[in-house]
Amino acid sequence: MTDAHTPNPSDWSKRIELAEQMIPLIGRLHREKNVVTSIFGRLLVNPSDIEIIKMHRYARRVMERELPLEDTLPVFQTLLELDLGTASIDVARLAVGYKKQGGDLRAYLEEQLADVIGTKDTEVQRDVVLYGFGRIGRLLARILVARETQGRGTRLRAVVVRKKCADDIVKRASLLRRDSIHGAFDGSITIDEDKDIIWANGTPIQMIYANSPEEVDYTAYGIQDAIVVDNTGVWRDRAGLSQHLKSKGASKVLLTAPGKGDIKNIVYGINHTDIEDSDEVLSAASCTTNAITPVLKAIDHRYGVEFGHVETVHSFTNDQNLIDNFHKGERRGRAATLNMVLTSTGAAKAVAKALPEFEGKLTGNAIRVPTPDVSMAVLNLTVKQDVDADEVNNYLRTVSLKSTLRQQINYIKSPEVVSNDFIGSTHAGIVDGLATIATGNHLVLYVWYDNEFGYSNQVIRIVEEIAGTRPRVYPPRRELSELD
Template identity: 60%
Template structure:
């Protein structure tokens, strides 16, 4: 094609993407519809972000999807009385091409989304409290604020921090700017007198307290709340139960491996959660990254045994320069050294996936990067396979299975760690790095140990509050 033809095509795609933005926003604000293109969220995204989400389809379908394919679907959706739902217009467009069966696009979309039509009044939102406001706490705040606009029935009502006050602007500034994850997408204002941070219209009370059981949340209009403890200070059932003694708290969710409580990895053992579970753990970032991949591989090929080596970004637990640390080697400068350390993630897999009990060993190397880690899974399988077969299975799992929110897939020959900052998947399989030799394989799994893990925590929160969005089109 000539340069003029290529550029004209680009401008047409831009125009369609621009036209999509107000429709996507309206569906989100007014009806609680979360729109995506092959798993890439496009709510509150720019024209370029929307175009890149469509281009991602090349990895799946072999050809690029165009906004001209998906915009007509959005126009039809906009005329329907939809309720809260997650609708992937990219998958809808491809499904129509493959399975339309002579029906018009309007007939097809109406049939596919019949179960997404609004059914009466939506339930009241659930109050959420963040206990702690560190790396994970602030990312959870961003995610919860983002999802409030989508009508997902979660309301971040309060943040609990230590101290006596007077530091509200500094805490708001850390939410507003992040050296790894970039600027907050929206506006933030601070009311020092009322101790509130208002982010994108969400008024969030900042409560200063030194112990969970000393707070009366009902005094702030908060009731039946889920408290997300991201301090890591209390990790057993007795310690976490302190939160339940506070007025206004119904459940507690820990963002670390828990002792004496259920450790839940979404997509794997979240079916074990019951209404009686008032205290739950979301396990660790590494456990969340590797367990879904292990489950998929074990279900398809069987895993006899293996070793997990984690190449992990340094964390706040380490020292910037050499200083005393109670842990072996962790006292040495995180910014200057690779630090060999232990990880309990391999053993912790069995808490979510009992069939892996005793089959895995593990170790970790902390490296001088601030975010994004990699797990290397060296596995002995029960069935022989090939690199092509294993990668095809994992790619299909990432796109069309119950684990599609947990597992993503990359086939870029130039991908490096920073390319996975902001990934919403628990782990991303690097297909080009896969090694297979008969009944043994080595898998390389990238994961944003901050943001990807926070997304898993929110998914668990959505489940226990009954606010998980039903996904369309329905696959399988």
């Protein structure tokens, strides 16, 4: 039986031709104007012709029909003619809006994008340093390299590590080039061993070997006013992390783990507006906190959360043992690839650092399981009113498509998806609609998350916010209150 929305196979060549015309336009918009484009929120980052066609088909989730490539191609072409500044532009929404309004396309786009036209000369570039080069560090490097443009935005300048062997830089480059979970690096990597530089798609990444932050003088490498992203997890309090501020050329520190004490734990999309110019040390919280906090905020806004329990089913991490061996933590000494390991999580309590209204409302535990990436959080909530599963799902689907939380929350309703399907997701969390349970005022939600790549994207969003280089989103998204 033929799907009514399935295109006639005879027009496939035409669709390929249109998609091929878009590829250089997408590249030029990014390279020349620092403009990231998307189709209903799905980013177009070095897409193939087939990926572009699939994204236009994805539009059925939003508008109940496939988006014709003929509608979006003129938008891409006209955007390239405009004097745009840094922005994240949803080409699909502009195409649909223009289709309804009609008239002159350029005039329509100039009206919709008025706030970002002519702003290029006011934009800056900010240096970023990665302190540590483990799982998260290498993914951050991939994202930063992919987003780099000439003269604007964030720029990865250096990586600081301890030298472990004579050919350390060769091994570091190899780990950046090949990843067992996330695949090969998209591009070219070469090494200048004499100068300790890894070249990634034309970006020179200076490898700096040091045993402590105080040893590093970033200005010796031409690095100034740098944001240092500490992904080692060695220090989590203000005293420890402030060591980075003693390095010449460093001005801000962001920790890729929950911060202790009075350090602000930032979940982008939730409390990133709390970042002040005077903040020198910040935390990006944990992957689990990033996954569940946006969903909890959305549910609390609509239904009111009285209390709840968060159970995370989490992939094993580097701090666990491959085989049974001594570990200072309870149960974590047992073989990670052979056991489900019950352990604790601070994510439930950490939610309150981003959403103070959840103080004392959540408990949590974690089960580490024998998978290398992608985790799940089960939110067992008591809310202030009776709820219906379909209504909750429709609301969360709308939030994922139309709200200011669209980059944090995704929604899927498929009977066949499993954890591997979410590797590479840029969202903080993905609600599994088919698993939603609602009985009276009791609600259970299942939220998938790529605890490596999804979290790394959240970290980069904070880096861009600190740097003042975060792209403005067009057309603007709605606040949760506007969805009521």
